[in-house]
Amino acid sequence: MTAVEKAARLASWLVAATVVVFLLGPLVVTVVVSFTSSSIYTLPPPEWSLRWYASLSQKSGLAEAVWLSVQIALLSTALALVLGTTAAIAVVRGRFAGREAIATFAVSPLMMPGLVVGVALLQAFRAVGFRDAWTSLILAHVIITLPFVVRTLLAALERFDFTLIDAARTLGLSYPQAVLKVLMPGLAPAFLTSGLFAFLASMDNYPISIFLTDARNKTLPIKMLQYLEEQPDPTLAAISTGLIVLALIVLAVGSRSVGLNRMVH
Amino acid sequence: MTAIRRIDGFAWLAAPALVYLGVLYAVPLALLLFKSLSTAGTFPSFAGYAEFFGDDFHLNILWRTLRVALLVTGLSLLVAYPTAFVLARARGVVQTIILVAMVLPLAVGVVVKTFAWSILFRSDGLLNKMLMGLGIADEPVRMLFTETALVIAAANIFLPFMVLPIYAVVRQLDPRLVEAAATLGATPLHAFFRVVVPLTLPGVVAGAAFVFSMAVSMYVIPSLIVGERSQTMAMLIARSYLFLRDEQLGSSMSAILLVIAVAVVLGSSALIRRLGGGRT
Amino acid sequence: MAHLQVSGVVKRFGKQTVVDGLDFAVERGELVSLLGPSGCGKTTLLRMIAGLVHADEGGIALAGRELASVPSHRRNVSVVFQSYALFPHLSVRENVAFGLRARGVIASEAAARVDDVLALVRMQAFADGAVTQLSGGQQQRVAVARALVVQPDLLLLDEPFSALDRKLRETMQIELKSLLKARGMTAVFVTHDQDEALTVSDRIAVMNAGRIEQFTDPGTLYAKPATAFALDFVGLSTRLTGQVTQFESGRITVATATGELRANASFTRGSKVLLGVRPERIRIGAGGTEDNTLQVAITDVVPLGARTHLYARAADGDRLLCELPGTADMTETRPGDMVTLHWPMSDTLVYPATV
Numbered sequence: 043m044t045a046v047e048k049a050a051r052l053a054s055w056l057v058a059a060t061v062v063v064f065l066l067g068p069l070v071v072t073v074v075v076s077f078t079s080s081s082i083y084t085l086p087p088p089e090w091s092l093r094w095y096a097s098l099s100q101k102s103g104l105a106e107a108v109w110l111s112v113q114i115a116l117l118s119t120a121l122a123l124v125l126g127t128t129a130a131i132a133v134v135r136g137r138f139a140g141r142e143a144i145a146t147f148a149v150s151p152l153m154m155p156g157l158v159v160g161v162a163l164l165q166a167f168r169a170v171g172f173r174d175a176w177t178s179l180i181l182a183h184v185i186i187t188l189p190f191v192v193r194t195l196l197a198a199l200e201r202f203d204f205t206l207i208d209a210a211r212t213l214g215l216s217y218p219q220a221v222l223k224v225l226m227p228g229l230a231p232a233f234l235t236s237g238l239f240a241f242l243a244s245m246d247n248y249p250i251s252i253f254l255t256d257a258r259n260k261t262l263p264i265k266m267l268q269y270l271e272e273q274p275d276p277t278l279a280a281i282s283t284g285l286i287v288l289a290l291i292v293l294a295v296g297s298r299s300v301g302l303n304r305m306v307h
Numbered sequence: 308m309t310a311i312r313r314i315d316g317f318a319w320l321a322a323p324a325l326v327y328l329g330v331l332y333a334v335p336l337a338l339l340l341f342k343s344l345s346t347a348g349t350f351p352s353f354a355g356y357a358e359f360f361g362d363d364f365h366l367n368i369l370w371r372t373l374r375v376a377l378l379v380t381g382l383s384l385l386v387a388y389p390t391a392f393v394l395a396r397a398r399g400v401v402q403t404i405i406l407v408a409m410v411l412p413l414a415v416g417v418v419v420k421t422f423a424w425s426i427l428f429r430s431d432g433l434l435n436k437m438l439m440g441l442g443i444a445d446e447p448v449r450m451l452f453t454e455t456a457l458v459i460a461a462a463n464i465f466l467p468f469m470v471l472p473i474y475a476v477v478r479q480l481d482p483r484l485v486e487a488a489a490t491l492g493a494t495p496l497h498a499f500f501r502v503v504v505p506l507t508l509p510g511v512v513a514g515a516a517f518v519f520s521m522a523v524s525m526y527v528i529p530s531l532i533v534g535e536r537s538q539t540m541a542m543l544i545a546r547s548y549l550f551l552r553d554e555q556l557g558s559s560m561s562a563i564l565l566v567i568a569v570a571v572v573l574g575s576s577a578l579i580r581r582l583g584g585g586r587t
Numbered sequence: 588m589a590h591l592q593v594s595g596v597v598k599r600f601g602k603q604t605v606v607d608g609l610d611f612a613v614e615r616g617e618l619v620s621l622l623g624p625s626g627c628g629k630t631t632l633l634r635m636i637a638g639l640v641h642a643d644e645g646g647i648a649l650a651g652r653e654l655a656s657v658p659s660h661r662r663n664v665s666v667v668f669q670s671y672a673l674f675p676h677l678s679v680r681e682n683v684a685f686g687l688r689a690r691g692v693i694a695s696e697a698a699a700r701v702d703d704v705l706a707l708v709r710m711q712a713f714a715d716g717a718v719t720q721l722s723g724g725q726q727q728r729v730a731v732a733r734a735l736v737v738q739p740d741l742l743l744l745d746e747p748f749s750a751l752d753r754k755l756r757e758t759m760q761i762e763l764k765s766l767l768k769a770r771g772m773t774a775v776f777v778t779h780d781q782d783e784a785l786t787v788s789d790r791i792a793v794m795n796a797g798r799i800e801q802f803t804d805p806g807t808l809y810a811k812p813a814t815a816f817a818l819d820f821v822g823l824s825t826r827l828t829g830q831v832t833q834f835e836s837g838r839i840t841v842a843t844a845t846g847e848l849r850a851n852a853s854f855t856r857g858s859k860v861l862l863g864v865r866p867e868r869i870r871i872g873a874g875g876t877e878d879n880t881l882q883v884a885i886t887d888v889v890p891l892g893a894r895t896h897l898y899a900r901a902a903d904g905d906r907l908l909c910e911l912p913g914t915a916d917m918t919e920t921r922p923g924d925m926v927t928l929h930w931p932m933s934d935t936l937v938y939p940a941t942v
Binding site (some may be wrong): 044046047050053054055057058060061062064065066067068069071072075082083084085124125126128129131132133135136137138144146147148150151152153154155156157158159161162163165166169181182184185188192239242245246248249252253263266267270278279282285286289290292293302303 | 429
């Protein structure tokens, strides 16, 4: 390796190391802050304390917000998995014109301003007199989660060896049986990965949700920002730490079954 | 005269998703666009847009939004590019650490991350303590409520979205191509700019398009880091609907953001196709 | 001093010694093959000569210049890779011009040289097209053009024909050989295909487990393989194992399970040896005093058009292969028949048996 290459390699590693520190640093800080005894965010904490975790149960509406977010995430992800898988199969196996356009269309919500989609949806719902917040949120979150499913499944289907299905059929399985016993298990990692990311995206979403919530139906991110405005104390850090732990568990599950590398393609 | 076209059976499989997105996504957006072009019942009318563009305050916000988005995209690209290569070359524990660093922030969510950055940026926060400790600053630097802080925080939060597409492309890069370049007489620098960079361009475009569109429409991050003082388009849209009750303004601004987003989507996918990155 | 001089080169990967103290010299204008099975180290040796891998020990000199500290891009050694490694984002013309651009050759001169070499490989019609649309044979020609246009001191080719189908291979091998000869190019081929090596090379180096077992012209290699490995690897052969019973004035008598054979060799009594014969030297019928004769049972008769293969089995399971011209009438012969075969004693090759 020449000197130029060595220098470039060293510089890249330094950048990458800095990146890792800056990506994980804020999270570490949040966790540390959650254990402070003072009601402001100074670091290092004057004393360690669990008071903010204790106060979680007192936080009004927190449990409801968490539960609501989980419900919406689960239901919208489930729906997205069904819609997204069928669409992905159509794009990969079909021979009709406009396949690529469909794929781009299905993935586009990721790049659209969430706020705008939320407003548009709100106005559309109002125009037809639809006012149920809970259902609106689920319907809206499918739009957010669908792109994750489609993207991951497109990649997985393109990698899948469809002659396996032919082999299964020559061995005695009918076409639907072959799909069930050969294709579905083959896609299982993709389902898991996209399901996890879709779930997390839904849990985290603010822009679309803000327009569709009402007084009784507030999702977790909305509740968190509300707390931040009303009472900015380290309780938020405690909630955040909880979410970080949840994310770690999700990642551990994902990497055990699918492998971290496969999770990102 | 009429050709009999066999509708591909698979096309029907795509129908549910298409109908769903059509009714709940495309149509409402189209309606919004339509609304932005009608003022007090007359259509088409550009009064809403005229009102928006006629006001300097609004133009400032638009310009600021675009400027911040470009800076965020540029900064994250600069940092993400070498990181993607390091990630592609890493193995074992190191690879795991980098991957976790990429994915954990995504999993944790924007609210948590932005909140974390707001803690860091505080006058009595860690960053200021470090700067003063290293002797770079004599008194706490005001970070919160500055555009610089916004750019740094956003670039950091969107970084994984820039790294991962580039990483995907770098992983598929045939090392023989760089070897071939070397044996043909190309210096490492020449080989890098003439072989590696062009071949990673599809990933760069994808990542940049992604980050730019997210940066242009971000709401949570500017709300928490810069607040009312230097609003972005998204913040003003939210305000116009939720507080100002000025739907005309809101819909005009929404339409503008929408047009930008659509342009980015279409432009980037066309560009990627031309660069030959269509296959994966 | 040879044009390419490889001296005592060693390469280890972890505990494995992949290249084991090789000495290897190629004259200017020679076409040479490194022939061997996968894992024998031939590709590693090629990559060391190209500068893509560092040798642990030993030296490599090209045109009098020691290459150890010279990075790949300054060695003026071109490589045609097995997968051709054409740059997908560049057109055919741009691919071929790449090396010239990298060396700073001015555009007009580069364009002229590119056109010349494209005409040489008959790819001018495709000059402005994408490389991804080309067939295997076309891609290979572009890869060769790209490697030659920079006028390298040495051309290395890593299994350049393995991706082509059989019919195309021999034509392209001959084409490439005459192209290189016409330009006086020095080239080293790496291959596991003996036909390729025999077609293309002035000399062949048979490699096994990191060492060169024999380095000679194709004719000699075929007629007089220096080791049992070379015998096996190049061409077909009949092999018989046995023990030396007599040794007198350069001639040994060997007792095999099927009969007594004699050969011109020097081995002590009692040594275990491996005897080999090329199938086309074997004839049906009893031989004379200077021939070896055996009676064996036929197992298969395989008519191959231009020739016929007769397989027979010796008493201890050794298999004999006899190749007869296609005109030989084998219609009467059945598996199980006993047949007498003979061949000249002087055509018997002898090697120490390792087992």
